[in-house]
Amino acid sequence: MLRGLWKLTWIEIKIFMREPLGALGTIGFPVLIFIGISRVAGRTIPPASLASSSFIRVGLPVFASLLITVNCVLSLVTIISIYREGGILKRLRATPLRPQTILAAHVIVKLALTAATLVLLVLAGKRYYPVGVHVPLIGFTFALLISTWSILSIGFVIASIVPTARFAQPISAAILYPMLVVSGLFMPVDSMPRALQLFTRVLPLTYAVSLLEGIWKGDAWLTHLGDVAALVLVFVVCTALSAKVFRWE
Amino acid sequence: MIPLQRPRSVIQVSGVRKTYGHTVAVDDVSFEVNEGEIFGLIGPNGAGKTTTMEGIEGLRKPDRGVISVLGLDPFRQVYKLQDRIGVQLQQAQLQKRIKVWEAVDLWASLYGKKAVDAERLLQQLGLAEKRDAWFMTLSGGQKQRLFIALALINDPEVVFLDELTTGLDPQARRAIWELVRGIRQQGKTVFLTTHLMEEAERLCDRVAIIERGRIIDIDTPERLIDRHCPERTVVLATDDPKAEDCFRAIPQVASVSCSEKRLTLRGLGDDLVTEVIHCLSENRIRVTEFRTILPNLEDVFLKLTGHSIRE
Numbered sequence: 001m002l003r004g005l006w007k008l009t010w011i012e013i014k015i016f017m018r019e020p021l022g023a024l025g026t027i028g029f030p031v032l033i034f035i036g037i038s039r040v041a042g043r044t045i046p047p048a049s050l051a052s053s054s055f056i057r058v059g060l061p062v063f064a065s066l067l068i069t070v071n072c073v074l075s076l077v078t079i080i081s082i083y084r085e086g087g088i089l090k091r092l093r094a095t096p097l098r099p100q101t102i103l104a105a106h107v108i109v110k111l112a113l114t115a116a117t118l119v120l121l122v123l124a125g126k127r128y129y130p131v132g133v134h135v136p137l138i139g140f141t142f143a144l145l146i147s148t149w150s151i152l153s154i155g156f157v158i159a160s161i162v163p164t165a166r167f168a169q170p171i172s173a174a175i176l177y178p179m180l181v182v183s184g185l186f187m188p189v190d191s192m193p194r195a196l197q198l199f200t201r202v203l204p205l206t207y208a209v210s211l212l213e214g215i216w217k218g219d220a221w222l223t224h225l226g227d228v229a230a231l232v233l234v235f236v237v238c239t240a241l242s243a244k245v246f247r248w249e
Numbered sequence: 250m251i252p253l254q255r256p257r258s259v260i261q262v263s264g265v266r267k268t269y270g271h272t273v274a275v276d277d278v279s280f281e282v283n284e285g286e287i288f289g290l291i292g293p294n295g296a297g298k299t300t301t302m303e304g305i306e307g308l309r310k311p312d313r314g315v316i317s318v319l320g321l322d323p324f325r326q327v328y329k330l331q332d333r334i335g336v337q338l339q340q341a342q343l344q345k346r347i348k349v350w351e352a353v354d355l356w357a358s359l360y361g362k363k364a365v366d367a368e369r370l371l372q373q374l375g376l377a378e379k380r381d382a383w384f385m386t387l388s389g390g391q392k393q394r395l396f397i398a399l400a401l402i403n404d405p406e407v408v409f410l411d412e413l414t415t416g417l418d419p420q421a422r423r424a425i426w427e428l429v430r431g432i433r434q435q436g437k438t439v440f441l442t443t444h445l446m447e448e449a450e451r452l453c454d455r456v457a458i459i460e461r462g463r464i465i466d467i468d469t470p471e472r473l474i475d476r477h478c479p480e481r482t483v484v485l486a487t488d489d490p491k492a493e494d495c496f497r498a499i500p501q502v503a504s505v506s507c508s509e510k511r512l513t514l515r516g517l518g519d520d521l522v523t524e525v526i527h528c529l530s531e532n533r534i535r536v537t538e539f540r541t542i543l544p545n546l547e548d549v550f551l552k553l554t555g556h557s558i559r560e
């Protein structure tokens with residue numbers, strides 16, 4: 001059923017790397033923000049309180065990681081809409097290539113990209129974080145991949161509705177960045193006004209933040225099953241929705 | 250290759266209708282395509298050519314009517330069908346930065362049966378030197394040749410070519426025509442659409458003329474011309490003053506018009522030219538110019554629709 005998947009995935013990775021600006025922006029942007037904030041924080045906050053500042057300890061890595069996710073989704077939506085506008089999707093569909101294979105290849109490319117960027121982030125972080133702080137990196141990577149996978153499905157819904165490739169980036173940014181702001185990363189969800197709390201609870205990024213923060217702090221996966229379930233639910237709903245409304249041309 | 254028995258039909262279209270909203274794109278379209286021929290669907294832009302073709306390829310479901318390709322239902326058995334046909338779509342693109350060999354390699358991996366030798370295919374299509382070039386750097390003609398390569402990669406029985414030479418310069422166009430004739434020589438059936446009458450006339454064994462979603466007539470280009478435009482025209486130049494009267498005496502000549510030394514004779518039927526030549530030699534009329542003007546598909550189209558295909 002998935003004939004051609006690995007070949008298409010590998011070709012898409014190579015094509016992505018051939019577009020220097022796109023590759024640099026998607027991978028470099030989260031790392032640069034992370035390094036920038038860490039440096040400023042490192043200078044203004046005395047080392048003693050560094051360890052106790054929960055945003056620097058937990059929030060910042062999660063924020064940078066979610067930027068990777070958001071960037072991947074933005075790039076997915078843009079690529080899909082460019083492919084649609086250029087007739088590339090239609091051309092691929094007129095082969096025995098199944099539609100789901102084409103989309104699966106793009107999801108795999110984005111997940112690989114997420115993992116690669118996270119590695120860079122960790123390497124950069126080694127300079128700013130005290131040695132010996134234990135972070136469950138493998139679990140965190142896994143959590144980030146689940147989050148990205150789930151949020152990419154929102155990307156497919158957005159990619160289904162954007163009218164032209166020109167609107168793809170701004171529309172998806174307008175949807176994703178506000179989600180990030182109210183996700184509980186910068187302000188605990190419990191301290192928000194009630195109406196906003198309700199709103200926040202239906203946003204998938206909130207669960208991604210909760211999962212990522214928890215795993216980063218060393219929580220057991222069992223305590224975050226609810227978050228994982230919410231992310232899976234988002235994936236199922238969005239995939240079903242985009243299967244209905246997705247346009248190939 | 251001349252088939253000995255009655256040719257087998259590989260595509261059957263009957264009573265197909267497709268509407269988009271309130272617009273009827275094709276209506277009651279029926280025709281058959283025989284094995285090993287180049288069949289052309291010709292008509293102006295927006296006449297329903299692509300809709301018809303994409304219905305046959307299984308990319309669009311007709312509202313009504315029956316289509317069968319190689320004995321398969323193109324919509325229900327689309328994956329089975331796609332293994333046996335090759336498709337080139339109108340105005341298709343590939344990823345800007347995909348290399349020529351990568352596209353061919355990807356396509357070759359998609360089919361159940363063994364693909365043809367990709368390197369040899371690139372060689373045949375004159376793309377061997379471009380195998381490492383990005384798609385976006387190819388010229389229009391090279392892109393179309395790549396699309397032909399992709400359409401041939403699975404050694405298909407039927408090849409679909411939609412407006413293959415639109416936007417190409419005359420030289421590139423002629424080169425593509427040669428390639429299409431080569432496809433027929435391999436025993437494959439070619440179904441193509443074009444709005445270029447010259448292309449249809451030079452390339453197609455049979456054509457169907459489509460206008461506003463309906464097929465007006467189907468036959469070989471020669472028979473269509475004979476049927477709808479039997480007029481023949483002879484233009485000649487002579488100083489002989491008695492020439493005009495001699496020509497008027499020929500029964501097949503319907504009219505003679507004269508401007509300076511040049512006479513234009515119009516009439517019906519293939520005999521006209523013979524009779525005029527006969528008359529010239531019998532009356533020892535010396536001519537300094539002699540040419541015949543034969544009607545072409547363009548004239549057929551004009552006659553059948555009342556307007557030129559370019560309008």
